[in-house]
Amino acid sequence: xxxxxxxxxxxxxxxxxxxxxxxxxxxxxxxxxxxxxxxxxxxxxxxxxxxxxxxxxxxxxxxxxxxxxxxxxxxxxxxxxxxxxxxxxxxxxxxxxxxxxxxxxxxxxxxxxxxxxxxxxxxxxxxxxxxxxxxxxxxxxxxxxxxxxxxxxxxxxxxxxxxxxxxxxxxxxxxxxxxxxxxxxxxxxxxxxxxxxxxxxxxxxxxxxxxxxxxxxxxxxxxxxxxxxxxxxxxxxxxxxxxxxxxxxxxxxxxxxxxxxxxxxxxxxxxxxxxxxxxxxxxxxxxxxxxxxxxxxxxxxxxxxxxxxxxxxxxxxxxxxxxxxxxxxxxxxxxxxxxxxxxxxxxxxxxxxxxxxx
Amino acid sequence: xxxxxxxxxxxxxxxxxxxxxxxxxxxxxxxxxxxxxxxxxxxxxxxxxxxxxxxxxxxxxxxxxxxxxxxxxxxxxxxxxxxxxxxxxxxxxxxxxxxxxxxxxxxxxxxxxxxxxxxxxxxxxxxxxxxxxxxxxxxxxxxxxxxxxxxxxxxxxxxxxxxxxxxxxxxxxxxxxxxxxxxxxxxxxxxxxxxxxxxxxxxxxxxxxxxxxxxxxxxxxxxxxxxxxxxxxxxxxxxxxxxxxxxxxxxxxxxxxxxxxxxxxxxxxxxxxxxxxxxxxxxxxxxxxxxxxxxxxxxxxxxx
Numbered sequence: 001x002x003x004x005x006x007x008x009x010x011x012x013x014x015x016x017x018x019x020x021x022x023x024x025x026x027x028x029x030x031x032x033x034x035x036x037x038x039x040x041x042x043x044x045x046x047x048x049x050x051x052x053x054x055x056x057x058x059x060x061x062x063x064x065x066x067x068x069x070x071x072x073x074x075x076x077x078x079x080x081x082x083x084x085x086x087x088x089x090x091x092x093x094x095x096x097x098x099x100x101x102x103x104x105x106x107x108x109x110x111x112x113x114x115x116x117x118x119x120x121x122x123x124x125x126x127x128x129x130x131x132x133x134x135x136x137x138x139x140x141x142x143x144x145x146x147x148x149x150x151x152x153x154x155x156x157x158x159x160x161x162x163x164x165x166x167x168x169x170x171x172x173x174x175x176x177x178x179x180x181x182x183x184x185x186x187x188x189x190x191x192x193x194x195x196x197x198x199x200x201x202x203x204x205x206x207x208x209x210x211x212x213x214x215x216x217x218x219x220x221x222x223x224x225x226x227x228x229x230x231x232x233x234x235x236x237x238x239x240x241x242x243x244x245x246x247x248x249x250x251x252x253x254x255x256x257x258x259x260x261x262x263x264x265x266x267x268x269x270x271x272x273x274x275x276x277x278x279x280x281x282x283x284x285x286x287x288x289x290x291x292x293x294x295x296x297x298x299x300x301x302x303x304x305x306x307x308x309x310x311x312x313x314x315x316x317x318x319x320x321x322x323x324x325x326x327x328x329x330x331x332x333x334x335x336x337x338x339x340x341x342x343x344x345x346x347x348x349x350x351x352x353x354x355x356x357x358x
Numbered sequence: 359x360x361x362x363x364x365x366x367x368x369x370x371x372x373x374x375x376x377x378x379x380x381x382x383x384x385x386x387x388x389x390x391x392x393x394x395x396x397x398x399x400x401x402x403x404x405x406x407x408x409x410x411x412x413x414x415x416x417x418x419x420x421x422x423x424x425x426x427x428x429x430x431x432x433x434x435x436x437x438x439x440x441x442x443x444x445x446x447x448x449x450x451x452x453x454x455x456x457x458x459x460x461x462x463x464x465x466x467x468x469x470x471x472x473x474x475x476x477x478x479x480x481x482x483x484x485x486x487x488x489x490x491x492x493x494x495x496x497x498x499x500x501x502x503x504x505x506x507x508x509x510x511x512x513x514x515x516x517x518x519x520x521x522x523x524x525x526x527x528x529x530x531x532x533x534x535x536x537x538x539x540x541x542x543x544x545x546x547x548x549x550x551x552x553x554x555x556x557x558x559x560x561x562x563x564x565x566x567x568x569x570x571x572x573x574x575x576x577x578x579x580x581x582x583x584x585x586x587x588x589x590x591x592x593x594x595x596x597x598x599x600x601x602x603x604x605x606x607x608x609x610x611x612x613x614x615x616x617x618x619x620x621x622x623x624x625x626x627x628x629x630x631x632x633x634x635x636x637x638x639x640x641x642x643x644x645x646x647x648x649x650x651x652x653x654x655x656x657x658x659x660x661x662x
Contacts, residue, residue: 056560076564089561093579102575103565155566 007032013062022048024215037194037202040212082152083161097132103155121150162194236282245281260322285329287352297347413632430633446614450596453535457543469552526608534602543588550584
């Protein structure tokens with residue numbers, strides 16, 4: 001879905017707050033109709049970036065182009081974009097209907113036409129029609145999400161921005177709303193720009209993902225690319241629990257791993273991000289295996305089973321090896337039968353490991 | 359499972375009316391409020407009842423004897439006393455309007471713009487309140503005094519100009535009232551405005567509202583309880599104002615409080631003074647109840 005015309009382009013955008021550079025020279029092209037997610041930890045500048053795209057903040061430097069027109073000085077109320085806020089920012093002194101119709105009222109749409117559009121939108125976001133006159137403070141968390149969504153959709157914006165709207169919602173409802181949001185994206189065909197601190201959430205919904213770290217956009221790619229080829233240690237660790245082993249390029253193409261006191265076989269250094277002499281070998285917990293015999297995998301490590309954790313469909317094992325605690329994950333039905341403090345051999349294949357820089 | 363949850367509990371036996379009143383009296387809320395309640399009954403309601411009683415007694419009565427009459431109330435309307443009411447309520451309304459016009463921008467600054475300078479600005483606004491109202495008004499009197507006043511004297515000394523004086527005019531009465539009562543509008547308004555969430559204003563802007571629409575649709579409705587409380591306080595206090603008209607207005611006009619004072623002291627007509635008092639209380643009370651019904655205190659205090 002990444003083909004098509006660029007709808008939103010930012011060039012070298014920087015935002016300075018006093019001494020703090022919240023966003024630092026970010027350039028990005030967002031394609032018409034895609035679901036683009038910006039992921040980063042809190043304080044990485046992703047909200048500031050989004051606010052600049054929405055027109056709620058002016059860039060200190062750089063340009064924002066909407067369909068080729070420079071919109072740096074166009075305020076939020078004059079842009080064909082709409083935002084769903086982290087706090088939702090619903091008008092608590094108004095009813096569900098008044099909230100959804102707000103943008104239409106501001107544009108001077110007649111009462112009857114507003115009502116008609118509102119009814120239509122409440123269907124789209126699956127809100128019961130009798131909520132029309134209900135106060136928004138009387139709605140549940142999930143219902144408030146839907147009101148915020150319908151309110152942002154009301155003026156039929158070209159681009160929808162989402163500022164972590166699901167972060168304050170419990171896990172089950174969040175999973176449900178993620179799927180609904182992706183379906184809504186498909187149904188409306190609009191461009192969605194979403195920010196979150198959860199790469200997992202980004203993976204579920206996005207066509208493309210951009211990773212932000214300290215004000216910079218450090219990697220852009222499809223969820224698959226980000227997952228299989230993380231740019232650096234930061235990106236790989238952001239994916240959730242991974243094994244990161246500090247290594248140095250050693251003799252005969254192998255890597256020295258001082259933490260484990262052994263040599264490891266890894267992908268050739270030329271395939272790493274910058275071919276430096278030191279780096280990290282990243283292995284996902286689900287790529288790790290328990291071995292009966294060291295020859296069963298390209299790499300093997302002896303360790304002792306520290307503990308095991310049941311995680312529903314999967315079981316996670318922590319294995320102490322050298323000064324490292326390695327994580328192995330198995331499907332429940334393929335669980336390893338062992339007890340705490342057992343000596344174990346774990347291993348992985350070269351194809352399942354990635355070499356990344358710091 | 360659901361069926362057991364849906365079953366309604368058996369109805370509780372209803373206590374008789376006398377017993378339920380007894381239960382109500384024994385509530386912890388009532389018990390703990392009773393000392394204050396008693397204090398208010400003796401110190402506040404009691405005297406009011408006495409004043410109410412006096413207002414129905416014939417002219418120049420000093421004890422509870424004589425025939426009940428409503429003559430005092432008819433005199434308020436037939437004699438010129440109603441003019442005092444017009445002045446007091448007119449001046450109070452003007453004070454509220456002016457105070458709101460001045461407060462809103464200042465409140466906006468205190469709540470949004472001044473940032474860490476808000477506290478010092480607030481302090482500057484509060485410090486004069488430590489000085490008694492009469493002393494502060496006397497200060498204005500000295501400033502405005504004709505010829506030798508601080509204002510006129512300074513102008514004379516600096517520019518050798520003879521100026522008139524603003525003193526003893528209705529304008530200076532109003533100015534004095536605005537000066538004295540401004541904090542009562544300002545602080546509740548500031549509280550009200552600080553309750554307007556930043557992101558709701560952002561959202562309104564994002565949804566296409568211009569500055570004026572944000573003010574009308576978001577800012578004003580959310581800040582309204584604070585603005586109403588401020589206006590109410592100012593109005594009630596301003597209706598009872600007396601010093602401004604006497605000191606700065608030179609008693610050009612007789613405000614209600616002045617009229618009451620006059621009847622109780624100089625004219626020695628307690629019943630008429632009582633009737634004017636009750637009349638003022640009634641009008642103000644109706645206004646207060648009317649406004650309070652529109653007000654959601656819980657929301658103002660952030661409980662909702």
